[in-house]
Amino acid sequence: MEDEVSNGGVVGVGIGCGNGKERILVSVRLRPLNEKEISRNDLCDWECIDDTTIIFRNSLPERSMFPTAYTFDRVFRGECNTKQVYEEAAREVALSVVSGINSTIFAYGQTSSGKTYTMTGITEYTVADIFDYMQRHEERAFVLKFSAIEIYNEAVKDLLSNDNTPLRLLDDPERGTIVEKLTEVTLRDWSHLKELLLVCAAQRKIGETLLNEMSSRSHQIIKLTIESSAREFLGKGKSSTLVASVNFVDLAGSERASQALSAGTRLKEGCHINRSLLTLGTVIRKLSKGRHGHVPYRDSKLTRILQPSLGGNARTAIICTMCPARSHLEQSRNTLLFASCAKEVVTNAQVNVVMSDKALVKHLQRELARLESELKFPGSASSTSHFEALLRGKDAQIKKMEKEIKELIRQRDLAQSQLKNFLRVAVDDRASRRWEESSQVSTSHVTTSAYDDAVSMSDTSGFPYRGLNFSFTKFDKSMGTEDWNELHSQRSGKLSEHDTFSSRHSISSSNFVRLIPQRSEKNTHEAVDDFEDHCKDVQCIENNESSTTERKEHNISFNERTESQLSTATNQQYSHARPQSVDSPAITLEQQLQNVRKRIDDLVRPYHDELSSVSSAVELSSSQSLGLTKSRSCRTSMNSVSSPWFQEAGQTDCTPPSSFLRNFPGRLGEVQRKRIALNCDIESETLLGLKEMAQIQCDNQCGNSQIENGDVGIGGTRKDVGVDPMLDPPESPSHWQAEFEKKQQKIVELWHQCNVSLVHRACFFLLFKGDPADSIYMEVELRRLSFLGSVSHKNLDRTPVQDSLHITQASSLRKLQREREMLCKQMHKRLSAEERRSLYTKWGIALDSKQRKLQLARSLWIETKDMEHIRESATLVAKLIGLLKPEQALREMFGLSFTPQLTSRRLFGWKHGLASLK
Numbered sequence: 058m059e060d061e062v063s064n065g066g067v068v069g070v071g072i073g074c075g076n077g078k079e080r081i082l083v084s085v086r087l088r089p090l091n092e093k094e095i096s097r098n099d100l101c102d103w104e105c106i107d108d109t110t111i112i113f114r115n116s117l118p119e120r121s122m123f124p125t126a127y128t129f130d131r132v133f134r135g136e137c138n139t140k141q142v143y144e145e146a147a148r149e150v151a152l153s154v155v156s157g158i159n160s161t162i163f164a165y166g167q168t169s170s171g172k173t174y175t176m177t178g179i180t181e182y183t184v185a186d187i188f189d190y191m192q193r194h195e196e197r198a199f200v201l202k203f204s205a206i207e208i209y210n211e212a213v214k215d216l217l218s219n220d221n222t223p224l225r226l227l228d229d230p231e232r233g234t235i236v237e238k239l240t241e242v243t244l245r246d247w248s249h250l251k252e253l254l255l256v257c258a259a260q261r262k263i264g265e266t267l268l269n270e271m272s273s274r275s276h277q278i279i280k281l282t283i284e285s286s287a288r289e290f291l292g293k294g295k296s297s298t299l300v301a302s303v304n305f306v307d308l309a310g311s312e313r314a315s316q317a318l319s320a321g322t323r324l325k326e327g328c329h330i331n332r333s334l335l336t337l338g339t340v341i342r343k344l345s346k347g348r349h350g351h352v353p354y355r356d357s358k359l360t361r362i363l364q365p366s367l368g369g370n371a372r373t374a375i376i377c378t379m380c381p382a383r384s385h386l387e388q389s390r391n392t393l394l395f396a397s398c399a400k401e402v403v404t405n406a407q408v409n410v411v412m413s414d415k416a417l418v419k420h421l422q423r424e425l426a427r428l429e430s431e432l433k434f435p436g437s438a439s440s441t442s443h444f445e446a447l448l449r450g451k452d453a454q455i456k457k458m459e460k461e462i463k464e465l466i467r468q469r470d471l472a473q474s475q476l477k478n479f480l481r482v483a484v485d486d487r488a489s490r491r492w493e494e495s496s497q498v499s500t501s502h503v504t505t506s507a508y509d510d511a512v513s514m515s516d517t518s519g520f521p522y523r524g525l526n527f528s529f530t531k532f533d534k535s536m537g538t539e540d541w542n543e544l545h546s547q548r549s550g551k552l553s554e555h556d557t558f559s560s561r562h563s564i565s566s567s568n569f570v571r572l573i574p575q576r577s578e579k580n581t582h583e584a585v586d587d588f589e590d591h592c593k594d595v596q597c598i599e600n601n602e603s604s605t606t607e608r609k610e611h612n613i614s615f616n617e618r619t620e621s622q623l624s625t626a627t628n629q630q631y632s633h634a635r636p637q638s639v640d641s642p643a644i645t646l647e648q649q650l651q652n653v654r655k656r657i658d659d660l661v662r663p664y665h666d667e668l669s670s671v672s673s674a675v676e677l678s679s680s681q682s683l684g685l686t687k688s689r690s691c692r693t694s695m696n697s698v699s700s701p702w703f704q705e706a707g708q709t710d711c712t713p714p715s716s717f718l719r720n721f722p723g724r725l726g727e728v729q730r731k732r733i734a735l736n737c738d739i740e741s742e743t744l745l746g747l748k749e750m751a752q753i754q755c756d757n758q759c760g761n762s763q764i765e766n767g768d769v770g771i772g773g774t775r776k777d778v779g780v781d782p783m784l785d786p787p788e789s790p791s792h793w794q795a796e797f798e799k800k801q802q803k804i805v806e807l808w809h810q811c812n813v814s815l816v817h818r819a820c821f822f823l824l825f826k827g828d829p830a831d832s833i834y835m836e837v838e839l840r841r842l843s844f845l846g847s848v849s850h851k852n853l854d855r856t857p858v859q860d861s862l863h864i865t866q867a868s869s870l871r872k873l874q875r876e877r878e879m880l881c882k883q884m885h886k887r888l889s890a891e892e893r894r895s896l897y898t899k900w901g902i903a904l905d906s907k908q909r910k911l912q913l914a915r916s917l918w919i920e921t922k923d924m925e926h927i928r929e930s931a932t933l934v935a936k937l938i939g940l941l942k943p944e945q946a947l948r949e950m951f952g953l954s955f956t957p958q959l960t961s962r963r964l965f966g967w968k969h970g971l972a973s974l975k
């Protein structure tokens with residue numbers, strides 16, 4: 058049995074038992090008056106009035122100062138037998154030992170008060186109960202070990218050994234103070250115990266005093282150690298053992314030398330006894346006041362050995378024995394004071410689990426692995442918490458910034474609207490003055506003058522035409538095209554028919570741009586009858602837009618520049634007529650506006666950097682999950698493979714998003730603006746980085762101008778920005794198919810609305826045919842388009858930002874028309890005469906009509922609801938650009954900013970095809 062549990066290498070594992078902290082159980086036992094006391098007519102002053110209170114019944118005046126009632130966990134009258142004392146004052150504590158909890162039962166009291174009498178009984182009852190417990194728990198294997206020592210004159214003696222040599226006390230880091238070379242005997246049975254108890258009694262120092270013929274002159278500690286293991290795990294290497302000890306402590310009695318009439322040896326014994334008991338009293342007193350300061354455990358061998366039982370890992374019960382005789386009043390009172398302190402002492406008992414060698418080896422191996430890992434990654438746990446703290450801090454920072462941005466945007470909007478109002482008033486005022494002045498000459502001059510104003514401002518001061526249109530909205534709306542033509546004719550006096558058309562078309566384009574931004578492409582066809590005229594018209598607008606390009610190079614937002622120029626122009630134009638006091642508010646407002654914008658930029662930049670890093674992380678993880686190699690950005694790859702339209706667009710015009718972004722309240726930082734400037738047409742908007750969208754979306758939220766469009770709103774979290782579909786694929790193929798068709802339809806409609814390049818549409822349409830893996834690209838495309846569409850369609854309360862967007866939308870429409878024209882040119886090259894004829898017939902174009910190729914090109918992608926039409930359009934466009942194998946196009950070009958390694962051969966094939974269009 059002893060082999061099952063190793064004593065040498067065993068590590069005790071303390072397991073907190075939750076309520077391990079408890080006070081020492083303190084009881085008081087009165088013994089009856091003995092014969093001597095009765096014969097002396099000694100009076101009994103003490104009375105247990107109930108089970109917990111003992112009182113002093115004495116009316117002596119000199120004792121009136123002392124307390125008369127003492128309460129303890131239990132008090133026992135003289136007639137109570139030891140069994141009752143055991144059961145009510147010791148049993149529960151003593152038997153904790155079978156559950157692996159250390160326990161100690163003390164007997165404390167003056168000499169001849171009945172300590173030995175009580176402890177002998179309690180020891181026997183406890184062992185009897187332990188044996189009983191062992192019998193009732195056959196499933197466990199028990200080992201019961203017995204040892205006994207006495208501390209006589211501060212020397213520790215082994216009561217089971219004949220050797221009188223004092224034993225040394227050793228300090229073990231795990232087991233505390235241990236007695237060196239102490240005999241420990243494994244108990245066999247009850248009779249074995251009785252035998253050992255007799256041996257101890259025989260060995261213990263007993264002496265005769267006046268008070269006790271058989272006075273114990275030493276402190277005796279009998280120790281029973283119980284080890285128990287579950288039998289089913291024995292020998293299987295994973296058993297664990299409960300190990301605990303119960304100490305039965307029979308202290309030597311405190312005595313007064315005068316009372317005991319001790320002298321010589323007895324006096325010396327008495328001194329040692331009293332000194333050690335004094336130390337015990339001091340320890341108890343200190344512990345009763347809490348564990349503050351030094352507790353003098355080491356001042357006596359008694360307290361040193363019993364340290365775990367005094368406020369340590371043990372349950373403790375103290376039975377204070379008392380002589381009820383008045384002659385022992387002082388000693389009794391001291392005993393009660395000791396008991397009163399003891400009941401305040403708190404111990405913290407633990408269940409002691411000891412592992413078998415094998416279990417211990419396993420445990421140690423695990424511990425070693427843990428330590429090695431900690432060594433390998435020092436502070437990994439702490440770095441995690443540090444990271445979490447950092448994140449929390451960043452979150453708080455972002456929230457604060459969002460709040461600030463909100464406030465700044467509010468201030469900016471206010472300043473903007475004030476400035477706008479001011480300028481409107483200024484312009485109206487100026488116009489009405491001019492009107493009044495001109496009306497004195499002639500009506501025709503009025504309009505000419507008004508028109509001259511507009512044109513001269515545009516021509517001479519670089520005042521943007523679109524800005525002028527915006528400022529003169531009233532004029533545009535109130536005057537029809539005829540008025541403008543007439544006005545123009547009157548101005549030039551000798552306009553050619555061509556000029557007239559250009560003017561009309563320029564104006565109608567402007568009106569179209571501002572008033573009918575969503576006018577369908579088909580309607581535009583009617584306005585653009587003549588190809589050559591159309592090109593001139595385009596050229597005319599491009600000239601106007603070149604000024605915008607210049608502005609873009611200077612990195613000044615359109616909004617800022619427009620307003621600034623408007624303000625400057627207005628000031629310049631009317632400085633002679635307007636008092637300085639009127640100009641000042643405009644300058645102040647403009648300054649205010651710029652300050653607010655600068656603050657927002659400063660605030661947004663770090664926020665956006667943060668967002669970028671998060672997006673990068675998302676992209677990286679996405680690309681990893683796709684098994685893609687992070688490469689050049691999608692934008693870069695698109696530029697490298699894009700059609701001439703993409704390139705051309707990139708060189709000339711600003712795009713709706715870039716224009717939008719530059720004018721948007723929460724404008725992007727410098728880097729973002731530069732990046733966006735690389736994409737210069739609406740087709741390139743498919744490449745609009747998700748980060749930018751997320752930024753805009755964030756800004757929108759800040760500005761309470763969240764953009765929504767049908768069922769694909771932009772508002773939401775970063776997760777919404779085209780990343781989550783990868784994480785959340787459709788549940789079933791049929792579900793996905795339905796979803797795919799729905800998304801495809803929506804995309805086709807948005808392409809149409811946003812005037813997206815036909816080449817882009819064709820590539821995308823032919824590339825993504827319903828594979829579930831395409832879901833992310835569909836989602837990205839859908840959201841980009843939704844974003845563009847929603848921005849350009851929400852024009853109820855038009856802002857300068859939106860105005861600028863409409864202009865670029867017109868530009869995109871024009872580019873679309875040019876694209877059709879280029880496709881038209883390709884028809885001759887890519888299609889045989891027979892193929893062309895067949896297509897004309899199929900597409901309902903009369904074979905004898907003029908400009909059949911152009912008609913065919915203009916018929917492409919015009920029916921958004923007819924998927925067959927869309928498919929045929931896509932196939933024809935692909936053929937015209939030489940994209941024979943659309944599936945070879947790179948999907949990633951349409952997705953997030955990650956691409957696989959591009960093979961030059963693939964690119965070459967497509968680029969070659971595209972290049973041939975030039």
Ligand SMILES: Nc1ncnc2c1ncn2[C@@H]1O[C@H](COP(=O)(O)OP(=O)(O)OP(=O)(O)O)[C@@H](O)[C@H]1O
Nearest residue numbers: 088167168169170171172173174269272273309310
């Ligand atoms: N509760 C009791 N009922 C009857 N007799 C008792 C009781 N308690 C003690 N006695 C008797 O009192 C005497 C002294 O008891 P005991 O030796 O146990 O005292 P003690 O406190 O151990 O003294 P010391 O400190 O001197 O050893 C004994 O003869 C014992 O039988």
